[in-house]
Amino acid sequence: MTKPGTEAHPLRVAIVGAGPAGYYAADHLLRRDGVVVEVDMIDRLPTPYGLVRAGVAPDHQKIKSVTAAFDKVAAHPRFRFYGGVDFGKDITVADLRRHYHQILYSTGAQTDRRMGIPGEDLKGSHPATEFVAWYNGHPDYRDCQFDLSQERAAVVGVGNVAIDVARILCRSAQELATTDIADYALEALRRSRIKEVYLLGRRGPAQAAFTNPEVKEVGELADADVIAQPEEVELDEASRAAVERSQDRATMKKVQILREYAARKPAGKSKRLIIRFLVSPVELCGNEAGEVVAMRLVRNRLDATPAGTLQAKPTGQFETLPVGLVFRSVGYRGVPLPGVPFHEGWGVILNEHGRILDPDTKQPVAGEYAAGWIKRGPTGVIGTNKPDAAQTVECMMEDLAAGWILEPEEPDASAAERMIRGRQPKCFSYEDWLRLNELEVARGRAAGRPRAKFTRVEDMLAALGR
């Protein structure tokens, strides 16, 4: 057999998952000198970009500008996109092995970690990601219901998802109306009666994962006052020492902004965003109807681990917060893919530098790889996936050079296309997406919005005249 990677016999690669890691991997593969690669990217959704479309907040359009770089990758003549194709349902690993020399999974971290406390499943307690997917128009989540008739909500966590959720809950309808938030979410939030939103961090301000621009932004909301507790934003001795030692100016600035919030007099705006630190929920309390009515919190202090990390330790002092809506955002984990080895403990595909490992021998399996959050867990910013994908592609190229790849029976693009379209006749091409994109932008333009999203697969098909 001739080694693939030439014009006559291109290396055929399938990428499962059209988020940032998938695009960065495709880019690295297609730019590779001396190897001719064909990339077929499939995604469960008709639309590409993964969390850039379905995760990044609608009022953070600038972050979404990375899609222009992704579209350049997709414009490569040897790149194809198959949207609306569900791996594990429409097509299987066996199908991919029949058509590709290498398979790369970049499916992200699709589920939430649980808090593991009593009452977590009461009505009104939700994973933050469901709310995010809902307001961003993800077709699978558009019909979720959130009881926005409640007056008080708590968001557990102080990462960027937590602060996005808190901020969206506090935005006025007017502010949201100029974003690409899903139409139904805009309507629901317009009728929202939420008055107080608590953002709860288990550690102190120096350990909070949200960034300074994110913290500043909540201080400038049109119709919500931001409130912090003076005693919670002061650094404990260990945190102060760590910040001073590392001369970490970003953290110093973050603490300074939060202290300013603690000193602010509320301007009497109609909503309040209350940032709390050093508290952990220990129980959600319900009424007879099984709805959340309150959250019990324990106050924490910080304690250094042997390696020097400051971790939260409960003090034994409790308080009760009356809230009718709870969003948890305490971490994410990947979802196992049918037929792909998984590491339950880390919540990722079992891998070494991106090479998927056999669960029994712990040795790499031929031709299968992982990149992005499903490889390393949910850390970093969008761009972090670029060096991550580069590492995986490096492994793929080494293995190709060593002749250690899959031996597909039908390694050609048209056979793969026939197979995919046969399994999922409603699948979407990149041209379909570019057309949908134009239509969304046009629909939004009239209302002064970046776009008005299609949120139903049927609507997308109808818009394309299919």
Add this chain to the structure above:
Amino acid sequence: MNIASLLASKGSKVITIQPEQPVRQAVGLLAQHNIGALVVVDRTSRPVGIVSERDIVRAAASNERVFSEPVGSIMTRDVIIGLPHDDLASVGHTMTERRIRHLPVMESSQLLGIVSIGDVVKAQRDQYQGEVETLQTQILSEER
């Protein structure tokens, strides 16, 4: 970013040795796996120390017969153990300040993996590269 995500794509393979095994065997394992340290475990797989190439060089400098001696006689007993949720920045700081090049990671008395200073540096580099990449993309999009 925490140590768990570093181990997630590094694998949890840890090469171990027992304290009564000779230093010669430790040298063999270090060379075979191209690594700088071994975790020393007792019969119940409980870590009791760490033996690094530096420990061996230090011992060999004053005792040429060190290779036949037991690993337990030259290992470092006072081992700092990392936890999966330890964050990268504090681990990097602790390893630099205390001049440790290998950090065994454990959870509920189970050895989950080992992190080297090289792993920490690489993870930090990738983190910064990612941030630069993201900022550049945004700035370029504003210029258009």
